[in-house]
Amino acid sequence: MSQRFRTALGALLAAAVLAGTGLPAAGQAPKSGGTLRAAMRAEVSTYDPHKGASGTDHMYLYPVFDTLVRFDDKMNARPGLAESWETPDPKTLVLKLRKGVKFHDGTPFNAEAVRFNIARAQDKATSSMSSELTSIDKVEIADEHTVRLRLKAPDASLVLAFADRAGMMVSPTAAQKLGDQFGRTPVGAGEFRMVRWQPGSEARLERFADYYEPGRPYLDAIVFKIIPDADTRVSALRSGQVDFIMEVPAQDFAGLKGERNLRVNEGPTLAYWRIFMNFAKPPLEKKAVREAINLALDRPALLKAVIFGLGEIASQPFPASYWAFNPGVKPWPHDPARAKAKLAEAGLPNGFTMDMVLEPTPEHVRRAEMIQAQLGGVGIKVDLKPMDLTKGVQAFFRSKEMMAANYRWTGRPDPDQSVRGMFHSTGFYNPGGLKVPRVEELMDQARATYKVEERRRLYQQISEVVQQEAIDTPLYFAYSLEAMSTSVQGYQPNLLGKPVFRGVWLQAK
Amino acid sequence: MARFLRRRLLAVVPLVILATSMVFSLILLLPGDPAVALVGMEDASEEKLAAIRKRLGLDRPLVVQYGIWLSRVARGDFGDSLRTGQPVVEALRDRAPITLGLAVAGTALGLVVGIPLAVAAADRRGGVVDTLASGLGAFGVAVPNFLLGSMLVLILALHLRWFPATGYVSPFESPADAFRHLLLPTLTLGASAVAEVMRQLRSSLGEVLRADYVKTARAKGLAEARVVAKHALRPALIPVVTVAGLTISRLVSNTVVVESIFALPGLGRLNLESVLNRDFPMLQGAVLVTVLSVILVNVLSDILYGLIDPRIRYS
Numbered sequence: 149m150s151q152r153f154r155t156a157l158g159a160l161l162a163a164a165v166l167a168g169t170g171l172p173a174a175g176q177a178p179k180s181g182g183t184l185r186a187a188m189r190a191e192v193s194t195y196d197p198h199k200g201a202s203g204t205d206h207m208y209l210y211p212v213f214d215t216l217v218r219f220d221d222k223m224n225a226r227p228g229l230a231e232s233w234e235t236p237d238p239k240t241l242v243l244k245l246r247k248g249v250k251f252h253d254g255t256p257f258n259a260e261a262v263r264f265n266i267a268r269a270q271d272k273a274t275s276s277m278s279s280e281l282t283s284i285d286k287v288e289i290a291d292e293h294t295v296r297l298r299l300k301a302p303d304a305s306l307v308l309a310f311a312d313r314a315g316m317m318v319s320p321t322a323a324q325k326l327g328d329q330f331g332r333t334p335v336g337a338g339e340f341r342m343v344r345w346q347p348g349s350e351a352r353l354e355r356f357a358d359y360y361e362p363g364r365p366y367l368d369a370i371v372f373k374i375i376p377d378a379d380t381r382v383s384a385l386r387s388g389q390v391d392f393i394m395e396v397p398a399q400d401f402a403g404l405k406g407e408r409n410l411r412v413n414e415g416p417t418l419a420y421w422r423i424f425m426n427f428a429k430p431p432l433e434k435k436a437v438r439e440a441i442n443l444a445l446d447r448p449a450l451l452k453a454v455i456f457g458l459g460e461i462a463s464q465p466f467p468a469s470y471w472a473f474n475p476g477v478k479p480w481p482h483d484p485a486r487a488k489a490k491l492a493e494a495g496l497p498n499g500f501t502m503d504m505v506l507e508p509t510p511e512h513v514r515r516a517e518m519i520q521a522q523l524g525g526v527g528i529k530v531d532l533k534p535m536d537l538t539k540g541v542q543a544f545f546r547s548k549e550m551m552a553a554n555y556r557w558t559g560r561p562d563p564d565q566s567v568r569g570m571f572h573s574t575g576f577y578n579p580g581g582l583k584v585p586r587v588e589e590l591m592d593q594a595r596a597t598y599k600v601e602e603r604r605r606l607y608q609q610i611s612e613v614v615q616q617e618a619i620d621t622p623l624y625f626a627y628s629l630e631a632m633s634t635s636v637q638g639y640q641p642n643l644l645g646k647p648v649f650r651g652v653w654l655q656a657k
Numbered sequence: 658m659a660r661f662l663r664r665r666l667l668a669v670v671p672l673v674i675l676a677t678s679m680v681f682s683l684i685l686l687l688p689g690d691p692a693v694a695l696v697g698m699e700d701a702s703e704e705k706l707a708a709i710r711k712r713l714g715l716d717r718p719l720v721v722q723y724g725i726w727l728s729r730v731a732r733g734d735f736g737d738s739l740r741t742g743q744p745v746v747e748a749l750r751d752r753a754p755i756t757l758g759l760a761v762a763g764t765a766l767g768l769v770v771g772i773p774l775a776v777a778a779a780d781r782r783g784g785v786v787d788t789l790a791s792g793l794g795a796f797g798v799a800v801p802n803f804l805l806g807s808m809l810v811l812i813l814a815l816h817l818r819w820f821p822a823t824g825y826v827s828p829f830e831s832p833a834d835a836f837r838h839l840l841l842p843t844l845t846l847g848a849s850a851v852a853e854v855m856r857q858l859r860s861s862l863g864e865v866l867r868a869d870y871v872k873t874a875r876a877k878g879l880a881e882a883r884v885v886a887k888h889a890l891r892p893a894l895i896p897v898v899t900v901a902g903l904t905i906s907r908l909v910s911n912t913v914v915v916e917s918i919f920a921l922p923g924l925g926r927l928n929l930e931s932v933l934n935r936d937f938p939m940l941q942g943a944v945l946v947t948v949l950s951v952i953l954v955n956v957l958s959d960i961l962y963g964l965i966d967p968r969i970r971y972s
């Protein structure tokens with residue numbers, strides 16, 4: 149083989165690989181223009197970032213609302229509307245704001261706007277994330293572009309919380325003027341502004357001409373189409389009515405992967421499937437029983453049968469690629485014999501009956517039935533309670549009638565947001581209010597330090613204790629599965645599993 | 658006729674009250690109220706839930722809530738969605754035409770295809786056309802919407818690429834595009850209408866064709882086409898009108914599957930979403946439109962009876 153031919157072949161292969169991975173080939177500059185049509189499963193609960201209730205709202209909100217802080221692919225904090233931040237002392241967080249930023253209605257983004265937004269997000273009566281901002285005591289305006297947050301106690305989780313809903317800046321002028329209607333006609337400082345929203349059907353966002361980054365965004369518009377049925381989303385992509393689809397059904401993924409005009413993305417996310425339990429319901433207060441449940445589950449089988457292996461076995465509340473992951477914590481082994489022994493140890497040699505809430509959709513039912521069979525194998529009879537989400541949330545988290553629920557923890561940017569919700573005795577997602585003092589101590593320590601290394605070590609310890617006490621029943625992290633037309637370029641998946649369409653552009657076909 | 662219409666329209670009022678109050682009480686039976694649906698899986702305190710209930714007026718007794726809703730509706734105010742704040746009227750204006758249009762198109766397809774097919778079949782009982790039509794009729798009635806819809810998408814949209822697989826375009830925006838988008842859903846929804854119209858007319862026409870006056874007409878030497886078209890078809894159409902009326906009503910309330918397969922944002926999906934979100938002003942609006950359209954169709958078919966067969970008197 150001649151050298152020249154080999155070089156040519158190499159270049160060709162490289163080009164093919166690049167084309168396959170969707171990275172823009174060298175020298176290919178992003179092009180401006182075009183409308184991205186994206187199909188989503190469920191409608192946003194509201195376009196008001198401080199009031200929404202669903203963990204999947206973010207993908208609709210990020211284009212409209214810029215955040216104080218952004219995150220990178222490992223979920224590390226990166227500058228956003230706040231160019232930098234520092235903690236002169238553990239109870240003060242100073243944010244330096246970007247200059248020359250405007251909201252879609254022309255209102256300037258400045259320290260006053262940040263103060264307004266934080267107060268709005270802290271309002272217990274209306275905000276859905278007030279619990280994430282409880283540590284903020286006062287917001288002081290140092291100058292037009294600097295805010296000083298005075299904290300009641302040190303809180304390292306704040307920075308990444310500002311990459312979530314709490315950091316999405318709404319226009320103070322519009323929020324005051326529109327009141328309750330703000331959620332229908334949102335005004336932010338993001339790359340796109342809302343033009344038209346027909347709830348349940350379609351939303352059209354158009355390029356914000358005065359966006360502070362020159363040349364951005366590349367797209368002229370984004371249209372979100374709501375297509376609840378998964379097969380229909382796939383058909384819409386295949387026949388070219390949309391360019392991008394979220395939540396590809398796992399069973400269709402392999403097929404789409406091979407298609408010529410399509411590209412797929414599979415990536416780990418912070419969202420994991422688990423069995424939520426009410427530890428106040430006997431016999432779940434017994435550690436041996438919780439261990440028995442964990443030992444009876446065959447996670448690799450679940451992963452394979454329910455989502456065709458498109459995920460990662462969960463050993464702890466964080467996936468392997470996350471910065472707080474503890475490689476020392478191994479997944480629970482599948483050991484039915486030991487599970488039976490644990491049940492006997494708890495005084496329940498013949499097992500017990502546990503009711504478990506689930507959503508009545510095919511994938512949920514498939515997973516719950518396998519759990520039922522696996523736990524049934526060691527004598528734990530699972531009584532499945534299919535309920536729509538509202539009914540299930542009411543029954544399990546609020547009126548606390550049920551022992552267990554098979555839901556997904558949708559993940560949060562900061563580990564504190566996750567572990568505090570699920571494992572603190574006051575956490576909403578710990579309906580039995582079980583208190584494990586060691587976990588709470590570690591949580592408070594982790595919140596009080598701003599050193600990433602130190603925080604990592606503490607969260608790793610939390611994961612260890614959580615497994616020792618068997619207060620989590622993690623199953624698996626399902627990959628986020630997206631498919632798109634090959635004309636969609638620059639899409640960057642993230643660990644949050646909620647796409648941010650920043651940097652996306654369209655290549656003419 | 659005027660009296661008949663007045664009476665029929667007056668009967669609408671108690672029907673609407675009955676239907677909407679039933680929906681209202683059904684919502685009460687569902688666990689998890691609208692406030693819980695609004696906060697979802699979010700960590701919301703009981704105080705916050707109470708504040709939401711107060712803001713939405715959910716803290717009042719149900720009878721009072723219903724009374725307020727009814728008096729507002731009487732003044733033309735359907736309220737706003739509890740979830741998105743969208744005025745109910747706006748949502749209905751966007752969505753009702755899609756579902757009603759589909760139901761009418763599906764029924765029209767049933768008539769346009771079903772009537773000629775039935776005439777051909779009834780004219781030659783046991784002939785090739787009759788056998789084929791009977792087979793088609795059985796298929797149309799038996800095949801479920803989700804199967805037919807998915808097959809049509811698979812073959813005509815994804816494989817042959819003749820039609821778009823999903824989506825809705827308003828006929829006022831682009832008639833040609835609207836036709837391309839709505840053809841597959843209409844076929845899916847209309848298959849059963851074709852079958853029912855065909856079967857009904859085939860049997861009623863068969864009966865009429867054996868009646869004495871038809872024999873007389875034939876004996877007078879009239880051409881067969883004239884006998885069928887002029888003498889037999891008209892009385893035989895009465896049961897078809899009944900079937901068509903029932904079909905429209907059924908299709909209006911049955912489009913949810915078709916809307917789901919073809920991603921059409923119609924009333925069916927609105928109903929489903931509103932139940933899941935406990936969004937009762939929206940649900941009530943959607944139910945009201947459904948009830949009214951069913952009643953309207955019934956009145957229209959009653960009028961049609963009289964036009965087709967003057968022997969039917971309204972007294």
